[in-house]
Amino acid sequence: MAGASLAAALAPKMRVLILEGEDYPGYHATGRSAAFWTETYGGPAVQPLTSVSGPFLAAPPSAVAEQGFLSPRGALMVGQAEQLGLADDFMAAFAPSGVDLKRVTGDHLSAGLPGIRPDWVVGIVEASNADIDVAALHQAYLRVARRADAHLALRAPVTRLMRGRTGWTLHAGNATYQAQRVVNAAGAWATPVARLAGARDIPIEPKLRTMVQARLSRPIDPGLPLVIDLAGRFYFKPEGTYRVWISPHDEAPTPPCDAAPEKEAVAQAMARFAEVVDWPVAAVERSWAGLRSFSPDRAPVFGEDPDCPGFYWCAGQGGAGIQTAPAISALLSALILEEPAALPYRAIDLAAYAPSRFG
């Protein structure tokens, strides 16, 4: 998503080559997401990027797509009695953001989530939450890039990056390329790719996230909210009338790899889900895992490397790389093109995301 969205923004103004190591783009994190747009997800440091991306995702320019990528759902953060303080902290942390949040208890909580067990006593409704059609968004970005003559090279893992007086020489797959600028949008591999270039050693740490698709033996309203634990132990959302996607909100650090789900994490997802609602599960249909990659302060890293001119970072999007892609690609493309960013994005504080914040 990072590479495709940036290529779409840059290709009308410069020659762009996307180098993808796998057989097809989206094989790693992008193709494995939970596909939601939640303004508070990722915390106050990520929220401005998510919020400002919303209008683009809801109603993209006609040159990008004929219809929007969002389907309204709504989110509900839930907590037990011990989490009442967390609910207060959550409301306070987002009070300056303008995100529409409402605290609910009692009947209002059980009306929002039929079947919720009685020991869940507090909820925060985030009405703006929506599902994202991730595949459509990704394909739209790739289409815009291709139309503007960007070239996508597949099975082209970058193995060498050398900076000379006139620019960069890259070895990828069986080919050698020359470029004026290089963008590191390598997801879980961002740190090893930066090392190839001799760039600043920013540790972007991949963490495993597991998803489970369960079939229910009773129908549910498919429009029920995305339910997120205030204590960060799970989230789940309906996927049609008889299915739910559940995550145990795991974050095991791992080397960059083709991630696969662990049995324990699947069992944990199912156990935590059963603690929240009385929705009987008929079967676990499938599970998958992907890597969410974080910088040391858990905010994305984008901008030019302070030690390595012509080398740009676009990494560390954590669990929000889909929902923030419009903002990050708009802001980073403006930096690369040395232009002011488009109006809605201009208010974003770039220093909060600059690679130079890591010494």
Ligand SMILES: Cc1cc2nc3c(=O)[nH]c(=O)nc-3n(C[C@H](O)[C@H](O)[C@H](O)COP(=O)(O)OP(=O)(O)OC[C@H]3O[C@@H](n4cnc5c(N)ncnc54)[C@H](O)[C@@H]3O)c2cc1C
């Ligand atoms: C289970 C899960 C649920 C998630 N849910 C959400 C969600 O609901 N909403 C949201 O906004 N985000 C979500 N995310 C996060 C989101 O998926 C990521 O932030 C986003 O996909 C990152 O995009 P990316 O392009 O940086 O990484 P990737 O999609 O991993 O792309 C990086 C690409 O770089 C390629 N690459 C690596 N090294 C090289 C090399 N040396 N040469 C050439 N190519 C290379 C890889 O093959 C890969 O295709 C979720 C993630 C997971 C795992």
